[in-house]
Amino acid sequence: MKPIQKSLRLAALAAALAGAVAAPAIAQQSPKPENLIKWRQSAFQVVAWNSGRIKASLDGGYNKDQVLKSANVIAAIANSGLGSLFAAGTESGKGWHDTTAKADLFTNTAKFAELGGEFGKESNELVRVVSSGADAAAVKDQFGKLQKTCKSCHDEFRNAN
Amino acid sequence: MKPIQKSLRLAALAAALAGAVAAPAIAQQSPKPENLIKWRQSAFQVVAWNSGRIKASLDGGYNKDQVLKSANVIAAIANSGLGSLFAAGTESGKGWHDTTAKADLFTNTAKFAELGGEFGKESNELVRVVSSGADAAAVKDQFGKLQKTCKSCHDEFRNAN
Numbered sequence: 001m002k003p004i005q006k007s008l009r010l011a012a013l014a015a016a017l018a019g020a021v022a023a024p025a026i027a028q029q030s031p032k033p034e035n036l037i038k039w040r041q042s043a044f045q046v047v048a049w050n051s052g053r054i055k056a057s058l059d060g061g062y063n064k065d066q067v068l069k070s071a072n073v074i075a076a077i078a079n080s081g082l083g084s085l086f087a088a089g090t091e092s093g094k095g096w097h098d099t100t101a102k103a104d105l106f107t108n109t110a111k112f113a114e115l116g117g118e119f120g121k122e123s124n125e126l127v128r129v130v131s132s133g134a135d136a137a138a139v140k141d142q143f144g145k146l147q148k149t150c151k152s153c154h155d156e157f158r159n160a161n
Numbered sequence: 162m163k164p165i166q167k168s169l170r171l172a173a174l175a176a177a178l179a180g181a182v183a184a185p186a187i188a189q190q191s192p193k194p195e196n197l198i199k200w201r202q203s204a205f206q207v208v209a210w211n212s213g214r215i216k217a218s219l220d221g222g223y224n225k226d227q228v229l230k231s232a233n234v235i236a237a238i239a240n241s242g243l244g245s246l247f248a249a250g251t252e253s254g255k256g257w258h259d260t261t262a263k264a265d266l267f268t269n270t271a272k273f274a275e276l277g278g279e280f281g282k283e284s285n286e287l288v289r290v291v292s293s294g295a296d297a298a299a300v301k302d303q304f305g306k307l308q309k310t311c312k313s314c315h316d317e318f319r320n321a322n
Contacts, residue, residue: 042206
């Protein structure tokens with residue numbers, strides 16, 4: 001073997017080893033489908049809790065600090081990668097209760113991603129509006145836009161429960 | 162009545178009316194105990210989901226963006242005012258399942274608030290460390306501190322389930 005060839009083979013070996021080191025050291029167990037379903041049901045309950053608190057504050061004397069806390073929770077969840085909780089294998093099954101996700105959600109993934117993106121966008125905007133010190137009317141307007149993204153996705157992909 | 166007295170009485174009346182308008186327009190229904198229990202069980206499941214994702218990322222090739230998403234969710238929940246989900250009337254009862262909260266939690270509220278404050282503090286610090294671009298070792302160290310706050314509170318206030 002010529003020195004240049006040997007050098008190239010060593011370089012290739014080094015690159016392969018570097019790849020091996022960079023790769024996951026431990027193969028992760030995928031979570032069980034029932035856990036994914038439980039976590040997504042939990043995530044949407046936390047969104048519901050905080051949506052209810054925002055509505056109560058807007059209806060009963062606006063409190064910026066309280067609404068900001070709730071808006072932060074909704075935005076963090078909306079941007080958390082919820083799609084991973086709708087992995088293949090979770091089309092049916094039970095978390096806290098039987099899933100209410102429609103079969104379409106798992107095939108029309110482009111639409112699901114689009115609606116999820118709108119949920120993230122409008123919840124980020126709610127955090128921005130509340131943080132800016134806008135008045136209750138402006139917050140209510142943006143909260144309405146956020147709620148429309150919930151409804152759009154429920155109408156498209158959630159069975160009535 | 163002298164004009165100045167009449168003017169003062171009108172001013173007082175106007176102030177009283179302004180107060181009435183600023184007061185809650187609609188009396189809010191308090192959420193049912195079973196909903197509060199369901200929401201707190203959901204909130205801690207969402208924390209568990211995201212703690213698991215952080216652990217998986219630290220064990221299997223650190224991904225800053227993914228860990229930041231999860232850290233943001235945990236911090237937003239930790240700072241959301243979880244204490245309100247442990248209101249009087251929720252000492253026992255069923256949300257998704259029977260509550261695992263110990264009776265002590267509802268009487269030793271100072272300790273519960275202290276442990277809740279540590280949960281908020283360490284989760285905020287995790288967001289800061291991850292956002293700063295620290296290496297996986299530093300993130301792992303801070304994540305360990307956060308997990309200790311979970312354990313402290315569970316040891317003190319949660320029955321094994």
